[in-house]
Amino acid sequence: MPRKNGPPATRQRVSIRDVARESGVSLSTVSNALSGKDCVTEKTRQKIEEVARRLGYRASGVARALRYGRTFTIGVLMADVSNASMPDFLRGIEDVADREKCSLLLCNTDDLIEKQLAHMRVLLERQVDGLVLVSQHCDSPEIRQLLDAGTPSVLLQRRSPRYKDDYVGADNREGMLSAIDHLVALGHKRIGLMRGPVQSSTATEKLEAFREAVASRGLDPDPGLIVQGNYLVEGGYQAASRLMDLPKRPTAIIAANDMSAMGVLNAASERGLSIPRDLSLVGWDDVELASFPFIDLTTLHLPKREMGAAAATLLMERIHKKRRVKTKEVILPIELMVRGSTGPAPGIRRRA
Amino acid sequence: MPRKNGPPATRQRVSIRDVARESGVSLSTVSNALSGKDCVTEKTRQKIEEVARRLGYRASGVARALRYGRTFTIGVLMADVSNASMPDFLRGIEDVADREKCSLLLCNTDDLIEKQLAHMRVLLERQVDGLVLVSQHCDSPEIRQLLDAGTPSVLLQRRSPRYKDDYVGADNREGMLSAIDHLVALGHKRIGLMRGPVQSSTATEKLEAFREAVASRGLDPDPGLIVQGNYLVEGGYQAASRLMDLPKRPTAIIAANDMSAMGVLNAASERGLSIPRDLSLVGWDDVELASFPFIDLTTLHLPKREMGAAAATLLMERIHKKRRVKTKEVILPIELMVRGSTGPAPGIRRRA
DNA sequence: TTGTATGCGTTATCAT
DNA sequence: ATGATAACGCATACAA
Numbered sequence: 001m002p003r004k005n006g007p008p009a010t011r012q013r014v015s016i017r018d019v020a021r022e023s024g025v026s027l028s029t030v031s032n033a034l035s036g037k038d039c040v041t042e043k044t045r046q047k048i049e050e051v052a053r054r055l056g057y058r059a060s061g062v063a064r065a066l067r068y069g070r071t072f073t074i075g076v077l078m079a080d081v082s083n084a085s086m087p088d089f090l091r092g093i094e095d096v097a098d099r100e101k102c103s104l105l106l107c108n109t110d111d112l113i114e115k116q117l118a119h120m121r122v123l124l125e126r127q128v129d130g131l132v133l134v135s136q137h138c139d140s141p142e143i144r145q146l147l148d149a150g151t152p153s154v155l156l157q158r159r160s161p162r163y164k165d166d167y168v169g170a171d172n173r174e175g176m177l178s179a180i181d182h183l184v185a186l187g188h189k190r191i192g193l194m195r196g197p198v199q200s201s202t203a204t205e206k207l208e209a210f211r212e213a214v215a216s217r218g219l220d221p222d223p224g225l226i227v228q229g230n231y232l233v234e235g236g237y238q239a240a241s242r243l244m245d246l247p248k249r250p251t252a253i254i255a256a257n258d259m260s261a262m263g264v265l266n267a268a269s270e271r272g273l274s275i276p277r278d279l280s281l282v283g284w285d286d287v288e289l290a291s292f293p294f295i296d297l298t299t300l301h302l303p304k305r306e307m308g309a310a311a312a313t314l315l316m317e318r319i320h321k322k323r324r325v326k327t328k329e330v331i332l333p334i335e336l337m338v339r340g341s342t343g344p345a346p347g348i349r350r351r352a
Numbered sequence: 353m354p355r356k357n358g359p360p361a362t363r364q365r366v367s368i369r370d371v372a373r374e375s376g377v378s379l380s381t382v383s384n385a386l387s388g389k390d391c392v393t394e395k396t397r398q399k400i401e402e403v404a405r406r407l408g409y410r411a412s413g414v415a416r417a418l419r420y421g422r423t424f425t426i427g428v429l430m431a432d433v434s435n436a437s438m439p440d441f442l443r444g445i446e447d448v449a450d451r452e453k454c455s456l457l458l459c460n461t462d463d464l465i466e467k468q469l470a471h472m473r474v475l476l477e478r479q480v481d482g483l484v485l486v487s488q489h490c491d492s493p494e495i496r497q498l499l500d501a502g503t504p505s506v507l508l509q510r511r512s513p514r515y516k517d518d519y520v521g522a523d524n525r526e527g528m529l530s531a532i533d534h535l536v537a538l539g540h541k542r543i544g545l546m547r548g549p550v551q552s553s554t555a556t557e558k559l560e561a562f563r564e565a566v567a568s569r570g571l572d573p574d575p576g577l578i579v580q581g582n583y584l585v586e587g588g589y590q591a592a593s594r595l596m597d598l599p600k601r602p603t604a605i606i607a608a609n610d611m612s613a614m615g616v617l618n619a620a621s622e623r624g625l626s627i628p629r630d631l632s633l634v635g636w637d638d639v640e641l642a643s644f645p646f647i648d649l650t651t652l653h654l655p656k657r658e659m660g661a662a663a664a665t666l667l668m669e670r671i672h673k674k675r676r677v678k679t680k681e682v683i684l685p686i687e688l689m690v691r692g693s694t695g696p697a698p699g700i701r702r703r704a
Numbered sequence: 705t706t707g708t709a710t711g712c713g714t715t716a717t718c719a720t
Numbered sequence: 721a722t723g724a725t726a727a728c729g730c731a732t733a734c735a736a
Contacts, residue, residue, distance in 0.1 A: 365713090367712090367713055367714085368713065368714070368715095369713080379713095379714085379715090380715080380716090380717095383714070383715055383716090384715090387715080411713080411714075412712090412713050412714070414712085414713075414714095415712075415713030415714040415715090416713080416714055416715080417714095418712090418713080418714075419713080419714045419715055419716090420714090420715085
């Protein structure tokens with residue numbers, strides 16, 4: 001029986017057919033036996049299993065996916081895995097995916113909308129069961145169109161300002177208030193904020209909470225105290241430099257995130273400013289290095305792995321059609337980790 | 353026409369069939385038109401494209417994979433993406449994968465052989481086109497069996513001591529010698545080595561080069577100067593503590609990697625030892641934080657992204673059957689980044 | 705209990 | 721230029 005069809009599909013893989021032929025039974029019997037159905041004689045099953053093992057048979061996930069209409073695959077889009085928090089988000093997603101027998105297809109977008117679009121198209125073509133986006137870009141029309149194409153999706157850490165999606169984030173407002181209250185308790189009144197990128201929804205939330213606190217706690221409302229950062233070390237350095245070179249320097253800085261806080265440390269050491277004696281510093285995210293004794297950064301702990309897991313859980317609900325229309329948001333608490341980078345404001349007596 | 357087949361495969365997706373029906377042509381014509389064959393009238397093509405767009409048609413990667421016998425997917429196995437070097441390896445792999453229209457399935461093994469086995473089985477079932485392993489476990493019989501099952505694979509950063517595989521690594525011997533020569537030039541004679549895990553092939557290579565150098569450079573051969581580390585901060589702390597509490601402390605330490613070097617910094621600050629005045633420190637990997645001004649760690653730069661790319665390139669050669677049997681090794685150069693954590697040995701005049 | 709037939713969506717071959 | 725068909729590997733409904 002010569003193959004009549006085209007060159008592709010070289011048919012080198014051992015398939016259920018080979019097992020059937022070799023064990024002298026039919027396809028379905030093999031299928032039944034191997035998937036543990038009870039309608040197969042123990043003897044037949046034994047035989048089949050032996051043959052399968054001998055031939056090194058391994059069911060084709062591709063064929064299965066085609067048949068089931070499910071790939072047991074989840075696509076993950078993030079700007080850059082190399083960014084400190086990303087691996088933890090990823091691990092959280094994986095925790096749940098593993099449990100649900102799903103694998104992860106990972107794509108880096110480098111924060112480029114075009115790259116994200118291309119990746120999304122590929123992922124949808126691959127028929128992933130769902131999509132997790134840790135991305136600033138969830139608002140452009142093309143992306144919305146793909147998002148609405150029917151494949152479940154969930155936003156993690158960054159949300160769309162204009163649309164209502166399934167979303168997992170952290171309580172940034174609470175975080176900001178607790179940071180400020182901590183600083184206020186230490187006597188700080190002139191607090192600088194390094195805000196994150198304008199497209200970042202979390203940056204916006206933090207900024208709003210900051211303004212709210214400035215008003216309600218009676219802090220110095222000088223708009224010069226709010227500078228632009230970008231979540232990177234270098235951006236943190238530049239932003240911090242602007243704050244430090246202000247005619248009247250803030251006594252404390254809240255960085256856009258831990259990485260930009262590193263930039264602040266650089267800027268401070270350059271100017272011979274001692275932290276926390278001359279300047280208190282609060283980070284955001286609580287990445288691993290924040291807890292190193294020689295860094296010892298006071299920061300807001302983002303439960304990254306838990307957030308990833310929560311996102312994946314939301315996604316699985318959709319995939320299992322447990323929830324069809326109503327969107328859901330999960331906001332996880334955020335905790336201030338008080339470490340050594342914050343101290344009494346200069347000129348304030350200890351235990352003020 | 354009621355569906356007769358089983359419950360799965362719900363048939364909700366718009367397929368090439370729908371496009372064919374809607375545009376009043378046959379399946380093959382749609383396929384030809386959409387895949388840019390020239391045997392289609394321009395008018396027909398227009399029509400088909402319009403319909404496809406209108407219906408939101410997207411070809412099924414799964415069906416294609418079944419048909420082609422290729423999934424355009426590469427499986428990546430690593431102990432833990434959260435480890436500092438992993439994201440860079442991953443990016444390198446992705447660089448090449450993107451170019452080759454492949455996506456990455458990422459699996460964390462947590463360095464557990466059972467987990468790795470399970471993931472490998474899943475990946476092979478999914479019919480990935482190839483496998484990249486950044487894993488200590490490539491030597492157990494079960495794993496070898498899967499590795500030899502026909503799917504191309506390449507080892508990255510860690511190799512098998514017993515088997516010859518496609519492999520990409522760095523020139524660890526050169527790295528170690530350059531580190532030692534740097535220290536020797538600074539007057540160090542009593543150098544401590546924190547070796548990596550025993551299963552780590554790179555750790556072994558470094559250790560051998562260290563011993564070679566101790567002999568050839570006439571360094572203190574005290575076996576107590578070699579302690580066990582584990583690539584983690586805490587392990588580095590403990591190992592460094594042992595070295596520092598030696599009756600006669602080394603004047604320099606070469607850490608297992610940058611993370612354990614952080615542990616050394618912790619141990620040093622705990623003992624009030626100043627680096628590099630009392631103790632010189634060399635790391636390994638050159639992760640981002642090594643270059644932060646307030647850390648400023650002298651370390652060996654591992655070209656991680658390039659290594660990942662080289663591994664993926666090797667893999668693609670196999671996938672494209674450019675190379676069938678002969679295994680290939682790529683050893684990338686490693687470069688000493690001299691920063692502030694190394695200085696003259698105590699008791700040595702400056703500019704010794 | 706076991707075998708036969710069908711379809712998942714695609715594309716290459718072959719016929720028209 | 722276009723259409724009919726088979727095959728990739730699997731799982732199921734149904735018949736024997």
